Structures are given as C-alpha cells and as structure tokens.
Amino acid sequence: MGVRIDDCLARMMTIPGAQRVTLVDCASGLAVAAAGREDLVDQHEDAAGATDVVRAVLTAPALSATPAGDDVEEIIVCGTDGYHLLALTGADLDGHLFVHLLLDREKGNLALARLRMRGLVDEMTGPK
Amino acid sequence: MADIPEVLGSLERARGTGSLRVGEEGALHIRRGLVTGAESRHAPGAGGHDPELAALLALFDAAYFLLGSDAEPVFTEEPVDAASPGITVATLVHEQRRRRGLLDAAWPDGAVDVAPVEPVRRVRRQRVILTGLQAEILLNADGTRTPAELARDLGRTAFACLLAVRGLAAASLLRTEAPEPEAARTGTPRPGPAPRPELPAEWAPADQDLLTRLRTALVELG
Numbered sequence: 001m002g003v004r005i006d007d008c009l010a011r012m013m014t015i016p017g018a019q020r021v022t023l024v025d026c027a028s029g030l031a032v033a034a035a036g037r038e039d040l041v042d043q044h045e046d047a048a049g050a051t052d053v054v055r056a057v058l059t060a061p062a063l064s065a066t067p068a069g070d071d072v073e074e075i076i077v078c079g080t081d082g083y084h085l086l087a088l089t090g091a092d093l094d095g096h097l098f099v100h101l102l103l104d105r106e107k108g109n110l111a112l113a114r115l116r117m118r119g120l121v122d123e124m125t126g127p128k
Numbered sequence: 129m130a131d132i133p134e135v136l137g138s139l140e141r142a143r144g145t146g147s148l149r150v151g152e153e154g155a156l157h158i159r160r161g162l163v164t165g166a167e168s169r170h171a172p173g174a175g176g177h178d179p180e181l182a183a184l185l186a187l188f189d190a191a192y193f194l195l196g197s198d199a200e201p202v203f204t205e206e207p208v209d210a211a212s213p214g215i216t217v218a219t220l221v222h223e224q225r226r227r228r229g230l231l232d233a234a235w236p237d238g239a240v241d242v243a244p245v246e247p248v249r250r251v252r253r254q255r256v257i258l259t260g261l262q263a264e265i266l267l268n269a270d271g272t273r274t275p276a277e278l279a280r281d282l283g284r285t286a287f288a289c290l291l292a293v294r295g296l297a298a299a300s301l302l303r304t305e306a307p308e309p310e311a312a313r314t315g316t317p318r319p320g321p322a323p324r325p326e327l328p329a330e331w332a333p334a335d336q337d338l339l340t341r342l343r344t345a346l347v348e349l350g
Contacts (some may be wrong), residue, residue: 005178
C-alpha cells in the first residue's frame with residue numbers, strides 16, 4: 001500500500017483504545033489496507049460483513065434524516081466490549097471507501113475517536 | 129478448457145516472474161509467484177487519487193474476469209514492475225468466488241453483465257430506493273453501452289457496476305437490449321465470465337390456478 005494510506009492508518013492506530021483499523025472498498029467489500037491486531041484470516045470476512053452493514057444503512061430510508069436522503073458519514077456500533085466506528089469517505093476518492101475502526105470500550109473515547117477519524121479520513125481523501 | 133487459477137498456482141510454486149496473457153481478454157503480471165497487476169478488457173484500468181490504491185482495486189477488478197476466462201493462457205518470462213504488493217493466488221480465487229456469489233445473490237442471471245443495458249420505460253413499483261451508483265447507471269444507460277463500458281465512462285470499477293446493474297435488473301428497472309445476433313455488435317465472442325445456462329433467464333410466469341388455490345386454502349385457514 002502507498003505510504004500515504006499506510007501512514008493514515010498508522011495514525012488512526014494512535015487514537016486511544018484503537019485495536020484494529022481496516023480500509024474497505026465499499027463496492028466490493030474488499031479490505032484494501034489494514035493495521036493493528038492481526039487476524040489476517042478473518043480480515044476479509046470482517047470487511048465483507050461490515051460492507052453489508054454499510055450497504056444496508058445506505059439503502060434504508062428509515063435511517064435517513066431527510067426525505068431526500070442525506071449522506072451517511074459514520075455508522076457506530078456500541079458493543080459491551082468495544083465500539084465499531086465505520087467512517088465513510090466521500091464519493092471522490094477511488095470508488096467509495098470506508099474505514100472500520102475497532103475501539104476498546106475501556107480505553108477508548110468515542111467522541112475523541114470520531115473527531116480524530118474525521119480529520120484523518122478527510123486528509124486521506126483530500127487532494128495530494 | 130484452461131484453468132487460470134491452476135496455471136497461476138503452478139507459477140506461484142515455481143516463483144515465476146513474467147506475464148500471463150489470457151487470450152484476448154487481458155493479462156496478469158506475476159513477480160516471484162505473486163500477482164502484482166492485472167488488466168482485463170472488461171475492466172477499466174487504474175486511475176484516481178492514490179496510485180497504489182487504484183492499482184490494487186484495478187488488479188482485483190480485472191482478476192475477477194481473467195480468473196473466470198476460458199481463453200488459453202500463455203506465460204512469458206519477463207521483468208515485471210510491481211504496481212501493487214503481491215497477491216497470492218488463493219486470495220484472488222477466494223475473492224473471485226465471493227464476488228460471483230454477491231452478483232448471483234443480487235440477481236442470478238449473468239446476461240445483464242455483458243449486454244448493452246437500458247432503463248425500462250415504466251416502473252411497476254410505488255417507490256424505488258437506489259444507491260448513488262445505481263442512479264448514475266440509470267441516468268447513463270442508453271442501450272448502447274455494456275456495464276463494463278459504463279464503468280469506464282463513470283470512472284468506477286467494473287465489479288461495482290456489475291453489482292449495481294444486477295440489483296437494477298432484480299428491481300426490473302433495467303433491461304438488456306432486445307437479443308441481437310451473437311457477436312454481431314462487436315465481432316468478438318461474448319465477453320465476461322461464461323453465462324450460466326442452468327439458471328433461468330427470467331422468473332417463470334406465475335401459475336394463476338396455483339395462486340388461486342393457495343389463496344383459497346389460506347382464506348380457509350384464517
């Protein structure tokens with residue numbers, strides 16, 4: 001993977017409580033880059049499963065704030081042991097991508113993680 | 129019939145370096161046994177903000193078509209520039225199967241993958257939910273371009289367009305042009321993964337008698 005993306009993922013791993021971060025191609029569900037806890041066998045299965053969630057949310061009118069349908073920036077799942085933060089990139093990167101961050105529930109701070117992730121995702125998708 | 133994954137597997141074991149040309153379909157580039165690049169005439173090439181990311185997405189996009197091809201592969205030993213980190217054959221095969229499964233789950237008829245598509249004139253639904261890409265395809269489908277050609281013009285991966293098109297076909301929002309003589313349009317054989325004849329091209333028409341009897345039975349139950 002390119003330095004820029006690997007560098008962004010490495011910086012996402014410095015978010016307090018970050019355990020694993022995966023960059024996923026939303027169109028195919030392919031994990032295109034990952035950092036953190038190595039569950040390599042499951043990495044692609046996880047990416048495919050998370051993509052199903054993103055697709056389901058994007059196509060659910062019930063989860064839109066306006067009748068016209070607003071863009072989804074993040075999807076958050078709060079488990080008893082951890083948070084999953086799915087941060088979607090805009091439409092102008094190569095295809096549509098999202099970052100899946102797994103955060104430890106004890107060590108992580110969701111508000112801080114959201115803020116840092118948004119900054120890093122914007123940086124990753126911004127012009128070179 | 130050529131089995132591309134098998135040929136790739138033996139090249140991986142031999143740690144070969146070179147290009148595997150797959151008939152007229154495209155080629156896979158291999159460095160020390162690992163696939164570092166691929167192009168298919170059904171998939172647009174790499175392009176976009178991040179060269180490595182674009183190359184990786186383009187590699188998997190092209191490999192989907194190449195691994196399913198029946199064309200005869202020819203390997204040429206030559207130096208290969210690595211556009212992407214090397215991908216193992218097992219990963220490529222796994223991903224190709226998964227993608228085919230996703231497509232078939234959306235709509236089990238591959239005919240829409242390779243034919244020019246056009247929107248239907250009448251929508252027989254009260255409401256319709258589309259993804260952004262599905263909307264782009266409906267707005268651009270003109271009955272002359274195949275999903276692969278739409279992918280190139282819209283700057284998307286071929287797979288993303290195939291999946292969107294299958295979803296649109298399942299929702300009866302898109303159809304293929306009226307059947308035309310085989311190979312009349314381009315003079316080349318049908319592109320893409322071989323169509324799967326064992327699957328029905330359309331749902332069979334509903335049996336009205338059966339439905340009436342079913343309804344009567346249900347009414348009696350209630």
